[in-house]
Amino acid sequence: KAGVxxxxxxxxxxxxxxxTLSCSPISGHRSVSWYQQTPGQGLxxxxxxxxxxxxNKGNFPGRFSGRQFSNSRSEMNVSTLxxxxxxxxxxxxxxxxxxxxxxxxxxxxxxx
Amino acid sequence: GQNIDQPTEMTATEGAIVQINCTYQTSxxxxxxxxxxxxxxxxxxxxxxxxxxxxxxxxxxxxxxRSKGYSYLLLKELQMKxxxxxxxxxxxxxxxxxxxxxxxxxxxxxx
Numbered sequence: 579k580a581g582v583x584x585x586x587x588x589x590x591x592x593x594x595x596x597x598t599l600s601c602s603p604i605s606g607h608r609s610v611s612w613y614q615q616t617p618g619q620g621l622x623x624x625x626x627x628x629x630x631x632x633x634n635k636g637n638f639p640g641r642f643s644g645r646q647f648s649n650s651r652s653e654m655n656v657s658t659l660x661x662x663x664x665x666x667x668x669x670x671x672x673x674x675x676x677x678x679x680x681x682x683x684x685x686x687x688x689x690x
Numbered sequence: 691g692q693n694i695d696q697p698t699e700m701t702a703t704e705g706a707i708v709q710i711n712c713t714y715q716t717s718x719x720x721x722x723x724x725x726x727x728x729x730x731x732x733x734x735x736x737x738x739x740x741x742x743x744x745x746x747x748x749x750x751x752x753x754x755x756r757s758k759g760y761s762y763l764l765l766k767e768l769q770m771k772x773x774x775x776x777x778x779x780x781x782x783x784x785x786x787x788x789x790x791x792x793x794x795x796x797x798x799x800x801x
């Protein structure tokens with residue numbers, strides 16, 4: 579099976595812009611979770627989608643949003659980018675409930 | 691609150707054994723994961739413990755004590771490629787089943 583894929587791998591934006599990141603889970607996986615990773619904060623949970631519904635949400639401002647499509651692919655959007663949004667954004671998929679998560683390679687976002 | 695504690699950094703010598711500890715306080719418990727993350731790469735799954743005891747998988751073993759809120763990852767016959775960050779994560783129970791992550795332990799293996 580192909581692994582989790584994320585596009586784009588690298589992205590450079592300026593403050594105030596918005597960005598959309600994409601994640602394709604492993605075939606058959608219905609849960610997709612998104613994380614932000616920075617050197618000082620570790621892995622911070624953004625949200626989880628399961629069967630097109632947001633099942634869990636982390637403590638991020640409303641500028642961070644996501645969605646999941648019927649084929650389980652997911653997108654996350656960040657509006658009005660801030661310098662502090664520079665991070666590695668990781669997507670992870672799992673078959674369903676409380677299962678092992680498999681991570682994609684991540685999208686490295688740099689906000690200038 | 692919910693909290694996971696791991697040492698920030700550890701150093702060990704090639705060929706040796708190292709134990710990375712993880713303690714947790716969470717709202718319910720439905721399992722504990724260990725992941726390995728090399729610099730610039732995504733985390734990869736190492737082990738999953740839901741019952742007390744030791745799970746052995748090659749050079750890596752993971753132990754869990756639910757009553758103590760404690761786990762450790764044991765790495766034997768260390769190799770240079772084991773230099774990485776090791777992340778402990780706990781699944782809460784009930785409606786709060788999302789993964790709670792520790793900040794990771796950065797392990798440096800020296801020759």
